[in-house]
Amino acid sequence: MADATTLTGTARRGVATVRAHAAAIVAAPAFPLHAGVGAGVLVIVAVVFAGPVSGPSGLLFVAAALAMAALVLGSPTAAMLVLLVASFTRLAVEVPALPSEPMVFALLALMIVAGVAVFRGTMRFRIGAIEAAMALYLLWNLVSTVWPHDLPPVEPGTGAVVPVLRFIMTGTLMPFLAFVVARVAFRTERTIRPVLFLITVLAAYSAAVSIVQFTGPTALVWPHYILESRTWEGRAVGIFNQPVVNGLTMIAGFVTGMFLARERSLRPAARIAGLVVAAMCVPGIYLTHTRAVWLVFGLAVVLCAVFAAGARAGFVVTLGGAVAFIALTWTTFTSSDRAAGGIGSTSEVDDRLNAIATALWAIEQKPILGWGIARFAALNTYHHQVWAPNVDFRRGYAIASHENELGIAAELGVVGLVLWLAVLIGVIWKLLSVLRRMPVEGLAGRRLGLLALTVVGTWVVCGLTVDLRYFDFANLLVFLLVGAAIGAAESVRAEPDRAPVAVR
Structure with missing residues (x-):
């Protein structure tokens, strides 16, 4: 009886140990998986840059790399810092092999990582008056x-x-x-x-x-x-x-x-x-x-x-x-x-004065819908206005x-x-x-x-x-x-x- 009791206690401790190890494996990061995904990212990036792979194929490769990177990083904060650096170096770092500049893909990576975080329940966005105004302005x-x-x-x-x-x-x-x-x-x-x-x-x-x-x-x-x-x-x-x-x-x-x-x-x-x-x-x-x-x-x-x-x-x-x-x-x-x-x-002041005069004239002409997004330079060319008679008409011409x-x-x-x-x-x-x-x-x-x-x-x-x-x-x-x-x-x-x- 004592031997049976001892055996039963040993078995229970063994089962508890196995369960603890299983829980630790589930809770811990899947290192082999992450290592494999990280290696996949490096391979894809190497193919794009060494190829180079342009057009739709290049875009597909980059999208796959971003999706894998989202699994590896899984951190919106890290993705945000990457986007900040990519924006800072936008003009200086040009990668002709990419279908678009690195900043665009850093933005996509942030969106993917944020979406994964929301799906996992680790992050929940706040939707208030400010966010609603942002959505309407973007729309x-x-x-x-x-x-x-x-x-x-x-x-x-x-x-x-x-x-x-x-x-x-x-x-x-x-x-x-x-x-x-x-x-x-x-x-x-x-x-x-x-x-x-x-x-x-x-x-x-x-x-x-x-x-x-x-x-x-x-x-x-x-x-x-x-x-x-x-x-x-x-x-x-x-x-x-x-x-x-x-x-x-x-x-x-x-x-x-x-x-x-x-x-x-x-x-x-x-x-x-x-x-x-x-x-x-x-x-x-x-x-x-x-x-x-x-x-x-x-x-x-x-x-x-x-x-x-x-x-x-x-x-x-x-x-x-x-x-x-x-x-x-x-x-x-x-x-x-x-x-x-x-x-x-x-001279710079006169540039701004004429641009202001043009903007005020444009608002008066089309007050509700405006002249169209990204069209001020064209507007300031075909409908350029002068602030005052003593300001040179050429100042501020055709500028944004x-x-x-x-x-x-x-x-x-x-x-x-x-x-x-x-x-x-x-x-x-x-x-x-x-x-x-x-x-x-x-x-x-x-x-x-x-x-x-x-x-x-x-x-x-x-x-x-x-x-x-x-x-x-x-x-x-x-x-x-x-x-x-x-x-x-x-x-x-x-x-x-x-x-x-x-x-x-």
Whole structure:
């Protein structure tokens, strides 16, 4: 009997052990499967690049690789970071073997990974008033694409056809998707930390290239088209070949670096690196020689000097240094020599005034439906208007809109403008309403909210001088940070024990 009892107990323990091992195997990642899928991705990529495989076959191969990569990664946060890097390097990295540029496939990968996460039940999207406004605005863009219009979507100066769907993808779909995903995926310090570090790294690269562009050695400047730019000669254009986007990137990096330098949870090396990057961004921003960038940088510094609790000192010092520099170089600063940093040139102002006059005339002519998505350049060619008799008619001729909201109203009518303003005001209002709910300390705390508010504020002000829909990286970065800040604040409400204990 004792032997039988012992045998029965041993058998029970054996069964329990087998069950435990089986549960562990089921719960653990299927390493052989993932290794095989990863190897499959590498093989497909090798075939596409070494072939190259173009056309429908290449597209099929890439789609299969993206599906396999989604199984391997399974992380919307990782896919979002990949998309951010792909957008940053869009102009510099060209892959002729691919049917489209890497950024497009990174966007598809994010959509696949997010869809897999929803199917698995690991992520659930929030559908509120902001998301509804985004969906309606996107739908109105698509309606404008198929609606008959008087003018074609072309660049009259070159005759090139504007890829309308791609214009909608980079200016509308991609940033909206970033907001929706970030709001549910970037809610904790663990997920937000890589975003802030990546912003700092990208800003450091932009600052370094901007400085070396003017100080040398120029052999270190990559990509080389930075040195060959004729449209923005004498300005730090960065990897984007555009001074405004380059400046916005460094402003975001400056604020992020200053906040990282004051974050006590980070190691000293990381805090020092953040301070170094912030210091590098200051001369890089100046070398853009772009008045809009200087203006929004000043606004960002003032905003953070007033509201950045526990981190005001660095912004106050920066503000004082900027004021002293302007005072010492006042004659040059107010001159019309843009290459030397002067702000007195009026030619760009006349460009914008004539473009505004054209937009206002266009809105009056077609107030409801507008002239059609991506048609402002054609409109500004065949129906170019002059602001005043003392402004040269040739200024601003055939250029894209240089005011974001007026450009939207001219192309999409009042309906499109109202939907866009609903999105813009909605995200800003939501961000302001949750800001004080966030913890005082921590990378997912109130400084993240202030960073998002600063970045969206500088982006909106720059929209008074440029059409933001062309700036895929800037749009993506802004909506990613705003979505992450709102998501982090909402996670505090869901977990009351994480609520702020003090208001500074």
